[in-house]
Amino acid sequence: MSTKIIKTVKCPTCAKPAVWNKEKNPARPFCSDRCRLIDLGAWADESHRIADATPPDFDPDGSSNH
Template sequence: MASVTTVACPTCEKPVEWGEQSPSRPFCSERCKLIDLGAWAAEEHSIPGEPDLNDVFSGELNS
C-alpha cells in the first residue's frame, strides 16, 4: 500500500494530496495559484541573492 503525500497549500495552508488528482499542486486551487503569482508580480516575494553589480557601481559612474 502506497502512502499518500500531503502538503500544505503555500497560500491558504489547506492540505493538498500530491498527485495527478491535484493539477494545481502544490496549491489547492487555480485561485491560490493566481494569488501567489500576483504576489510575485507585485514583488511581495523575492529570492535573496547578491546585489546587482550595475546598482553597486552606478553611483561611481555618475560622479
C-alpha cells in the same frame, strides 16, 4: 491487502493540505487554482521577491569616484 498512502503537502498560500498527485490535483503544490493565482499575483506585484545580494554601492563599470 495493501494500503495506498496519499501524500499531502501544505498549500503555500492557505496552509490547507494539498494532495500531491498530478491527476487529482493539477495545481500542486497549491490546493486549488485560486491559491495558485493568488501566489502568481504576489510575484507580479512584487510582494514575493528574491533578495539581491549585490551591495547597494556596487558599480559594475568600475567608474565610481571612491
